[in-house]
Amino acid sequence: MKKLINDPKDVVTESVEGFVSAHADIVRASTDPLFVVRADAPSAKVGIISGGGSGHEPLHGGFVGFGMLDAAVPGAVFTSPTPDPIVAATAAVNGGRGVLHIVKNYTGDVLNFETAAELAAADGIEVRSIIVNDDVAVQDSLYTAGRRGVAGTVLVEKIAGAAAQRGDSLGQVAAVAEKVIGQVRSMGVALTPCVVPHAGEPSFALDDDEIEIGIGIHGEPGREKIKLEPADAIVDRLLGPILDDIPFESGDEALLLVNGMGGTPQIELYIVYRRAAQVLAERGIEITRSLVGNVTTSLEMQGMSLSVLKLDDELTALWDAPVQTAALRWGR
Amino acid sequence: MKKLINDPKDVVTESVEGFVSAHADIVRASTDPLFVVRADAPSAKVGIISGGGSGHEPLHGGFVGFGMLDAAVPGAVFTSPTPDPIVAATAAVNGGRGVLHIVKNYTGDVLNFETAAELAAADGIEVRSIIVNDDVAVQDSLYTAGRRGVAGTVLVEKIAGAAAQRGDSLGQVAAVAEKVIGQVRSMGVALTPCVVPHAGEPSFALDDDEIEIGIGIHGEPGREKIKLEPADAIVDRLLGPILDDIPFESGDEALLLVNGMGGTPQIELYIVYRRAAQVLAERGIEITRSLVGNVTTSLEMQGMSLSVLKLDDELTALWDAPVQTAALRWGR
Numbered sequence: 003m004k005k006l007i008n009d010p011k012d013v014v015t016e017s018v019e020g021f022v023s024a025h026a027d028i029v030r031a032s033t034d035p036l037f038v039v040r041a042d043a044p045s046a047k048v049g050i051i052s053g054g055g056s057g058h059e060p061l062h063g064g065f066v067g068f069g070m071l072d073a074a075v076p077g078a079v080f081t082s083p084t085p086d087p088i089v090a091a092t093a094a095v096n097g098g099r100g101v102l103h104i105v106k107n108y109t110g111d112v113l114n115f116e117t118a119a120e121l122a123a124a125d126g127i128e129v130r131s132i133i134v135n136d137d138v139a140v141q142d143s144l145y146t147a148g149r150r151g152v153a154g155t156v157l158v159e160k161i162a163g164a165a166a167q168r169g170d171s172l173g174q175v176a177a178v179a180e181k182v183i184g185q186v187r188s189m190g191v192a193l194t195p196c197v198v199p200h201a202g203e204p205s206f207a208l209d210d211d212e213i214e215i216g217i218g219i220h221g222e223p224g225r226e227k228i229k230l231e232p233a234d235a236i237v238d239r240l241l242g243p244i245l246d247d248i249p250f251e252s253g254d255e256a257l258l259l260v261n262g263m264g265g266t267p268q269i270e271l272y273i274v275y276r277r278a279a280q281v282l283a284e285r286g287i288e289i290t291r292s293l294v295g296n297v298t299t300s301l302e303m304q305g306m307s308l309s310v311l312k313l314d315d316e317l318t319a320l321w322d323a324p325v326q327t328a329a330l331r332w333g334r
Numbered sequence: 335m336k337k338l339i340n341d342p343k344d345v346v347t348e349s350v351e352g353f354v355s356a357h358a359d360i361v362r363a364s365t366d367p368l369f370v371v372r373a374d375a376p377s378a379k380v381g382i383i384s385g386g387g388s389g390h391e392p393l394h395g396g397f398v399g400f401g402m403l404d405a406a407v408p409g410a411v412f413t414s415p416t417p418d419p420i421v422a423a424t425a426a427v428n429g430g431r432g433v434l435h436i437v438k439n440y441t442g443d444v445l446n447f448e449t450a451a452e453l454a455a456a457d458g459i460e461v462r463s464i465i466v467n468d469d470v471a472v473q474d475s476l477y478t479a480g481r482r483g484v485a486g487t488v489l490v491e492k493i494a495g496a497a498a499q500r501g502d503s504l505g506q507v508a509a510v511a512e513k514v515i516g517q518v519r520s521m522g523v524a525l526t527p528c529v530v531p532h533a534g535e536p537s538f539a540l541d542d543d544e545i546e547i548g549i550g551i552h553g554e555p556g557r558e559k560i561k562l563e564p565a566d567a568i569v570d571r572l573l574g575p576i577l578d579d580i581p582f583e584s585g586d587e588a589l590l591l592v593n594g595m596g597g598t599p600q601i602e603l604y605i606v607y608r609r610a611a612q613v614l615a616e617r618g619i620e621i622t623r624s625l626v627g628n629v630t631t632s633l634e635m636q637g638m639s640l641s642v643l644k645l646d647d648e649l650t651a652l653w654d655a656p657v658q659t660a661a662l663r664w665g666r
Contacts (some may be wrong), residue, residue, distance in 0.1 A: 004525045004542070004543075004545070004562055004636065005565075005599075005602055006525070006565040006568065006598065006603075006605060006606055007565050007602060007605055008564040008566055008605065009564075013601060013605065014601075016604075016608050017601045017605050017608070018604075019604075020605055020607035020626075023608060024590075024604065024611075024624045024626050056601060057599070059599065059604075064600070079601075193336045193338070194336065211336075213336070232339070232340040232341075233338040233339050236338065258356075260356075264599050265596075265597040265599075265634055265636070266634065267337075267389070267391065267631065267634050268392060268396070268596075268631070269345060269349045269388060269389060270338040270339060270349070271338075271352075272348075272350075272351075272352035272353045272391075273339055273340065273345065273349050274352070275352035275353075275355065275356050276348050276349070276351050276352030276355060279352070279355050279356075292356045292357075294352075296628075299599065301599045302597055302598065302599050304597070304634060306338065331663060331664055331665075332658075332663055332664075333658075333665050
């Protein structure tokens with residue numbers, strides 16, 4: 003295992019320490035229990051938090067800031083956070099208008115956020131939870147009942163965050179988040195496995211000429227292992243199931259996200275984008291917004307995922323709203 | 335070789351095609367000869383271009399846009415562009431106030447930009463060139479006479495770009511770029527090699543427990559191969575030569591750049607940032623600005639480089655100025 007780390011048991015705490023040090027204008031950390039929170043929290047708006055295992059950076063801490071999340075709760079690498087820090091983060095961002103929990107559909111996350119929501123409610127905080135399940139690759143899998151929540155989560159966080167920032171109520175923010183979940187689908191591919199620091203060994207094996215289609219964000223198995231193909235053919239394999247699952251009509255507008263899994267050079271992500279844009283054009287779908295980069299990773303895994311979100315005027319306006327986080331920012 | 339590509343000979347053109355398609359609001363491409371240029375070029379300000387071998391993305395195309403570069407000229411992977419596209423890009427961004435060439439100190443780049451500058455001058459365009467040589471690792475090396483130009487180039491591009499955007503003259507923009515070059519130093523480490531698509535094999539070899547200190551951005555040799563160490567010890571090895579080479583005094587302000595080489599998880603970059611911040615604090619240097627991420631990469635190489643720029647009020651103001659590029663953006 004070759005990593006830029008010190009003791010494997012300190013990976014998350016040291017990384018969070020560096021993160022809040024580098025972005026002190028945007029975030030601060032609570033260290034016990036551990037979570038990352040907006041420097042100016044709480045504010046008089048609906049609070050939004052997310053969280054999950056570490057190793058998917060910039061998800062979620064990189065998306066804490068103006069116009070997006072109010073707090074992020076990191077677990078150990080690829081391990082859900084326990085309820086305690088989720089409860090504490092919920093309290094820290096509660097400005098009196100309630101708190102939305104954005105949860106990726108992995109069993110551990112779902113259970114721990116559920117417990118946390120009950121505990122926070124017992125403390126008098128109004129909590130709503132939404133479950134992101136954008137991955138069309140598999141129905142039920144190693145760590146999930148139902149579809150997994152993957153990179154589409156970033157789109158939910160951005161759009162719900164914009165709704166909260168403009169002053170929407172908890173019910174309204176939850177509703178727009180659910181709308182995004184209803185209209186976004188994703189699927190990914192792995193070229194290489196990744197190594198969890200405290201494990202020290204690759205989480206799965208792929209031959210030199212083999213790739214895994216439909217991978218989850220922890221390297222958990224997908225649909226099938228196949229021989230390496232040209233990028234265009236791989237894109238076609240992913241986009242088919244995605245587009246078949248969204249009720250697109252010719253003339254519809256969409257956001258295309260090409261997400262790197264952490265170890266994929268940017269030059270390859272844009273080759274992928276090129277083909278994906280061709281396929282959408284062939285279907286009569288207009289890409290009016292896009293995002294290309296490492297937004298939901300699996301440590302150093304080589305691979306990528308595609309997400310397509312069907313847009314309308316409301317979602318587009320919320321997507322375009324100002325955002326100021328460590329990982330995503332535009333005009334404020 | 336496992337890559338998300340089609341034919342290796344099409345990697346750069348297909349990637350540029352995807353890039354300008356994804357960021358059509360910011361950039362467009364010339365395809366023959368190949369370069370990326372601001373969608374609104376030329377404008378009535380000093381033009382700034384850079385370029386070099388591909389494989390270092392987002393350098394340079396990702397930094398084309400408002401407040402930074404006007405054009406970027408990509409060569410083949412790890413190969414300098416020829417003079418022709420540089421001349422064409424120079425003409426495309428010339429708004430009548432002259433054009434600055436920002437050149438990394440690699441022999442091929444220096445020669446081709448020099449020829450291009452002469453040709454552009456013969457066409458009546460006023461051109462100034464500056465050579466970035468921020469890498470303290472080695473004096474003369476495989477592809478360079480003198481010190482190499484590495485990730486500090488991004489800081490030169492941002493600050494010179496801001497100077498041009500506010501209306502500075504060519505001489506003024508060149509002067510502030512030279513000032514940055516005089517005050518920035520960098521050094522990197524590789525944990526793994528990378529594979530150039532048309533070569534198909536790793537460019538160098540490292541044992542399972544071995545890292546290369548002082549690596550260039552093409553995987554060319556650095557100072558020494560050593561056994562893998564904890565992240566903190568590696569940071570100390572890089573920062574020593576960097577800080578010894580800048581005339582810092584206690585109380586000085588600095589920008590710290592932690593640059594990923596392409597395949598390093600973000601969680602590790604922040605562990606590196608944490609230690610680097612500690613070391614600077616011990617020396618009495620205050621980090622007032624920072625940047626953490628993949629800004630000057632070597633394809634999928636795992637590793638990172640550190641850059642430290644000594645700041646003053648002028649450089650800080652230019653760093654903070656609005657920027658709107660594919661890879662770097664803040665409030666405009």
